[in-house]
Amino acid sequence: MNQRYSRQTILPEVGTAGQARLRDARVLVVGAGGLGCAVLQYLGAAGVGRLVIVDHDRVEESNLHRQPVYRLSDVGLLKAEAIRAALLESNPEVQIEAVSERLTPANAASLVATADLIVDAADSFAVTYVLSDECHRVTKGLVSASVLGLTGYVGGFCGGVPSYRAVFPDIPRQAGSCAQSGVLGTAVGVIGTLQAHMVLAILLDLQPTVLGQLVTVDFRTLRFGGFSFAAAPEPSGAVIPFISAAQVDRADIVIDLRSLIEAPVSPFAAALRLDVDDLLGAQPRFPREHRIVLCCRTGVRAWRAARALQSQGHQNVALVAIGD
Numbered sequence: 577m578n579q580r581y582s583r584q585t586i587l588p589e590v591g592t593a594g595q596a597r598l599r600d601a602r603v604l605v606v607g608a609g610g611l612g613c614a615v616l617q618y619l620g621a622a623g624v625g626r627l628v629i630v631d632h633d634r635v636e637e638s639n640l641h642r643q644p645v646y647r648l649s650d651v652g653l654l655k656a657e658a659i660r661a662a663l664l665e666s667n668p669e670v671q672i673e674a675v676s677e678r679l680t681p682a683n684a685a686s687l688v689a690t691a692d693l694i695v696d697a698a699d700s701f702a703v704t705y706v707l708s709d710e711c712h713r714v715t716k717g718l719v720s721a722s723v724l725g726l727t728g729y730v731g732g733f734c735g736g737v738p739s740y741r742a743v744f745p746d747i748p749r750q751a752g753s754c755a756q757s758g759v760l761g762t763a764v765g766v767i768g769t770l771q772a773h774m775v776l777a778i779l780l781d782l783q784p785t786v787l788g789q790l791v792t793v794d795f796r797t798l799r800f801g802g803f804s805f806a807a808a809p810e811p812s813g814a815v816i817p818f819i820s821a822a823q824v825d826r827a828d829i830v831i832d833l834r835s836l837i838e839a840p841v842s843p844f845a846a847a848l849r850l851d852v853d854d855l856l857g858a859q860p861r862f863p864r865e866h867r868i869v870l871c872c873r874t875g876v877r878a879w880r881a882a883r884a885l886q887s888q889g890h891q892n893v894a895l896v897a898i899g900d
Contacts, residue, residue: 581623594780595623601779602626604687606679607697608655610642611721614768615697617645620663622776626671628690631656632678642761678899679703682820684710693778696720701747702875702897706818708733708740717778717787721771723759728767731790732774742808747879763795814891816882821896824869829862833872833881852877855884871896
């Protein structure tokens with residue numbers, strides 16, 4: 577047995593059989609930021625045989641305090657490529673593919689199909705719901721995590737247990753970001769390491785399974801919490817899906833919720849330019865036979881608008897998270 581893994585194979589929960597399971601595993605990691613750095617470093621070091629990294633972003637100097645795999649010399653490089661190079665220097669035995677593009681509803685199915693287990697380290701509500709919907713559809717496990725400020729969580733969804741939608745049927749009214757709300761690098765590192773540990777536990781088939789479990793951490797008080805959601809029902813009624821811009825049909829009514837200052841030009845030439853408040857409490861004014869597609873940067877405003885339209889009787893709605 578390779579001495580590289582000797583300290584983990586000595587564990588009865590791992591052994592040579594467990595190490596072989598890790599070697600044969602295929603894991604898709606979406607996001608190579610703060611969470612993804614911790615996840616990828618530990619999965620690569622543990623000998624997970626094939627890693628596919630999906631991230632469209634480039635390294636910025638503001639990333640370095642919580643993404644220590646990157647160096648100052650990496651600033652400006654594509655994250656997926658930079659972290660692939662770093663991981664291969666540490667463990668050349670692992671096969672690593674870098675996909676330098678944004679995960680979208682258009683490519684989610686093909687990317688999920690490449691892996692046995694999916695890791696959501698993107699810290700994006702739109703990405704999380706897209707991945708959960710696809711993982712639930714094909715019965716593959718999804719390990720999702722998020723950190724904001726001094727709180728964070730990690731959970732094991734789908735793969736035979738309830739989906740992310742079953743636990744979080746609604747997006748919060750307001751969603752912050754690291755740039756807006758701030759975050760400690762250590763908090764991201766702890767949650768990312770917990771996420772990697774949950775992945776290894778699933779790949780090694782440790783019992784009882786961590787799927788169906790959610791762990792929370794309050795980094796201000798250093799208190800851990802969590803709960804089992806193994807019996808949570810899937811949401812009833814019409815699901816609000818995220819779709820890609822290419823999936824918007826000519827017959828759809830498209831509403832771009834971004835202001836003209838935020839986005840002077842919409843990718844949809846015929847889009848109506850309205851604010852969320854224009855739809856909240858308004859009387860129905862759109863024909864019911866058409867699908868309504870709501871667009872914003874992250875999907876949060878679009879979700880609120882979709883809920884408002886549903887309350888007015890419009891059940892055929894979809895969301896587009898346009899991104900930056």
